[in-house]
Amino acid sequence: MTTKLLDQFKAKTGQIAVLIDPEKSQDVEYLRDLIKKAEFAGIDYFFVGGSTANKTQLDFVIRSLKALTLIPLVLFPGNYHQVSEDADALLYLSLLSGRNPEYLIGQHIQNASDIKAMNLEVIPTAYLLIDGGKQSAVAYVSQTTPLPQDQISLITNTAIAGELQGKQLIYLDAGSGATESVDPKIVKALQEKTTLPIVVGGGLRSIEQLENLKTVNILVVGNKLEEDLDFLLDIRNLKTRK
Ligand SMILES: CC(C)=CCC/C(C)=C/CC/C(C)=C/CC/C(C)=C/COP(=O)(O)OP(=O)(O)O
């Protein structure tokens, strides 16, 4: 019996997930290099997904990762096509910061029975877009407005409403390539109200940012590694320091 990934999420703070965007990762040599460095760095998870990636691109990445590494593979889907039984878990996102029914429930209805029949851990996730200083791909694709960073009670109330609906995980995302990552004050306020595990991503590009957010369960790094894989060496130093 393998442990559920959600239990692993809860077990520790300061875990690191590397976000792989399938659209930008269609080269097995690139993936080999990424995996080698990620394993050396002691990365905890690969998150795989993109706001516009297609299923063929996703399947290529899943097949390659499954052949090359034991690091758990967590789907972070931009739409209902980005699902596969070959992953270890699926973040079942509802975009609670927005008011677009398509991303609250519409996408989910498309393949709910298929997902239920899969041998795949499904993690109900309250997904909140937080204003990261520039328009993100998710805001654009979903046609929703992110929550302002200074509206802390709106953010905590949104997340807690998700908890009351049965979500098991809270994901605060400043958006891919954010110029301003999620403020640690938001995390602190949320942790006063809930013990649900928290994931933070969007615009994390320095060790200092990761350190300032180390009380969250998982920190997601995407763009920075697309530009500089050697940032994984700094992450390794951070992880071995602890
Ligand atoms: C029902 C299922 C299986 C999924 C639900 C689909 C929903 C509601 C998704 C939430 C909204 C959304 C579009 C999330 C995308 C999250 C994601 C994979 C972000 C990664 O960053 P990119 O958006 O690829 O950024 P760049 O394109 O800038 O690299």
Ligand SMILES: O=P(O)(O)OC[C@@H](O)CO
């Ligand atoms: O690419 P970055 O800016 O690291 O963002 C990661 C992720 O949380 C976006 O959904």
Ligand SMILES: [Mg+2]
């Ligand atoms: Mg992307």
